[in-house]
Amino acid sequence: MKTTNPWWYALFTAPICFVFATVVLIPFFIGILYAFFSWDGLPLNPKVFVGFGNFVKIFSDRRFLASAEHTVIFTLLSVLLINVLGLAFALLVTTDLKVRNAARAMLFAPYLIGGLILGYIWKFILGDAFRAIGESLGLTSIFFNWLLNPQFALLGLMAVSTWQMAGYIMIIYITGIQAIPDEVIEAAHVDGAGFWRILWSIKCPLIMQSFTVCLFMTLSNCFKIFDVNLSLTNGGPYSSTELFAMNIYREIFSLNNYGYGQAKAFLFFIIVAVITLLQVGITKKREVEL
Numbered sequence: 001m002k003t004t005n006p007w008w009y010a011l012f013t014a015p016i017c018f019v020f021a022t023v024v025l026i027p028f029f030i031g032i033l034y035a036f037f038s039w040d041g042l043p044l045n046p047k048v049f050v051g052f053g054n055f056v057k058i059f060s061d062r063r064f065l066a067s068a069e070h071t072v073i074f075t076l077l078s079v080l081l082i083n084v085l086g087l088a089f090a091l092l093v094t095t096d097l098k099v100r101n102a103a104r105a106m107l108f109a110p111y112l113i114g115g116l117i118l119g120y121i122w123k124f125i126l127g128d129a130f131r132a133i134g135e136s137l138g139l140t141s142i143f144f145n146w147l148l149n150p151q152f153a154l155l156g157l158m159a160v161s162t163w164q165m166a167g168y169i170m171i172i173y174i175t176g177i178q179a180i181p182d183e184v185i186e187a188a189h190v191d192g193a194g195f196w197r198i199l200w201s202i203k204c205p206l207i208m209q210s211f212t213v214c215l216f217m218t219l220s221n222c223f224k225i226f227d228v229n230l231s232l233t234n235g236g237p238y239s240s241t242e243l244f245a246m247n248i249y250r251e252i253f254s255l256n257n258y259g260y261g262q263a264k265a266f267l268f269f270i271i272v273a274v275i276t277l278l279q280v281g282i283t284k285k286r287e288v289e290l
Contacts, residue, residue, distance in 0.1 A: 034262040041258035054263035063239065064264060067247040074158060074243060075222040081162045082218050083211075086169030091199070093170070094177050104174075107167040115164070119231025122160045123147065126232075150240035153233050157241050160228055165221065169214045176210030177203060205286075212283040216276055223272045244268050 035054055037047040058064055089107050093100040110118070126146040134143030146152040180203060188198050204211075226245035229235065235242035235250075242250075248268060252261035 031262045032266055034259050035266050036263075037259040039259040040256040041252065042256075047259070050259070054260045055267065057260065058264060058267060063242075064247055066239065067242045067244055070154065070241060071223060071243045074154060074161075074225075075219065078158050078161050078165075078222045079215065079218045081158065082165045082169055082222075083214055085162060085166040086214065087173050089166060089170040090173035090177055091203075094174060104170070107170055109167065110164050111168040113164070115225075115227030116231045118160065118164055119228045122156070122163075123232050126156045147233055148237055150237055153237060153241045157229065157232055160232060161222065161225060164228070165218060169218065172214050172217075173207065173210050176207030180206050208283060208287040212280060212287065215279050215283060219276050219279055220272060223268075223275070 034047075036049060036051055038050045038054070039045065039047040089103075093104050093107070097103065113121075127148075128145075130143045131145045134140040137143065146156045184202060184206075185198065188202055193201070224245055225243060226249065229241065229243050229246050233241040235246050245268075248261055248264045251257050251264060255261075
């Protein structure tokens, strides 16, 4: 029996709202408040009000600015690689390939592995395994311990993140491709359009909604990545792979600069929110109704 009594909706949504407010909203606003204080996080120690001093200090923090540079480079390249590979995988497994179902499962499987475990697995591959391969084959210029080289360590972090996310993004692109009417593709074939013409002129415009979702998810996830960063490189070597989230974590839990770390976290939130909202607004305007 269908009911329109709003109290029933309130009854079932109240626990979810309570958990969300307790775990997300209240800590978020308390964290913003702490951003205006100098405090080491210990309850018995005093909190000294510094106003916007913590935020001003950020722009002269060389380590944070370096982590910002690493994060931007990592995010731009990872977002590009993840979406290109995800779309390529989606196009592959939506063909008449006989093993397409098995291919989907294999490509999606890395996403099911936890970030920490994934990082430790690839730490062995990019470290000891690569070094052993290089010494055995005499290809030490390619196969060496990437995690000890500042430039290659960041590339390794990109490779692992791409390997993990591409399969998940593939699923979203598959959904968009399968929603395209078959008549449209058949008409294009009749008119003599080839693979690339169909891809750029028909499929890409019609799956723009998938692009919006995939770009949003990859942008936000790459900016916020922490678990793989922690287990794979731990920010090293020489802080060359220390990204935003790890820098904030160390500021709060290693250096005990709770107020300053909260200021970094709030600024980080603003940056990610602005970039992702701009991306959604731009790609939304290019969406095509089927």
